[in-house]
Amino acid sequence: MTSNAATSATHPTGGGADTPPARRSYSYLGPAGTFTEAALAQVPEARGQIWRTxxxxxxxxxxxxxGRSDAAMIAIENSVDGGVSTTQDALATMPGLRIVGEYLVPVQFVLVGRPGTRLADVSLIAAHPVAYGQSLRWLGSQLPTHAHLPSSSNVAAALEMLDGTTAADAAIAPPALLDHHEFELLAEDIGDNPNAITRFVLVSRTVVPPEPTGADKTSLIVELPVDRPGALLDLLEQFATRGINLSLLASRPIGDELGRYRFVIDADGHLKDERMADALLGLRRFSPKVVFLGSYPRADHAIVHYPDRYADEVFIEARDWLRGLVSGEPDE
Incomplete structure (x- = not known):
């Protein structure tokens, strides 16, 4: 794989020589060595296919x-910094997309320099502002007089430092970058939060959701109809009255005027669960715009639990009862 953006690399694939399998293409934030690449490496069906940076x-x-790629791996949430606003806004405004899976990547940072660099030589450190902010405690302790050179990405910071296009003495980088380039490893595990995790999602064009597994998540983006007292409560009641837990609720400005927001929502459950389907119908009646991003298996495989009164059978029985009333069936 090259480190140039918008290039592709073919990962070796299995299959007979006479009938090679159809090639699939996956886009990800490159170059090689990023956390996004580590997330894409977790996708079994992406192995041996074309990875497009x-x-x-x-x-x-x-x-x-x-149509240049069949799917894309993108970061959507970080356990330290919250939702990735660029991703949330893009999903809200680009139609025809579905999330088909999620993947978790531990966020660890290393400090690297050019070959031969010593930690004592470091005074200027290149890093993406988020990575720099998540490493301040270690940097303040070990390099108290350093200065920060902001960069568009940690990989770019390291590569620019390596080829001499910046004045930085060192760069904060993901550990996987060491597998692709010759750096001097100056320090490992410099992140302030050892439990930091970034959540990635695999996004394809609109497809039929996979079958429920019992450990699923549904992602939505919902706009409020009007800015009035209780509007958000009305939105949340669509889930609460059906026993649906929300694992993510984040607001993003719509951008057309002050005070107008859309809400990014992750709800525990699947579109084919009766309680989730009923909630979506309620949202559709309530909101001027509901973007369904997908129902897909949870990365942690945690089974979704809910009270018995919200079981599928309860919703089905209630619907059948109502149909009986409409059709004039006698009471039992």
């Missing part, structure tokens, strides 16, 4: 919409 999330999603 891109420069940003909108480019990755445009690849999918316009």
């Amino acid at each position: 891109v420069r940003n999330v909108p480019e990755a999603l445009s690849d999918v919409v316009e």
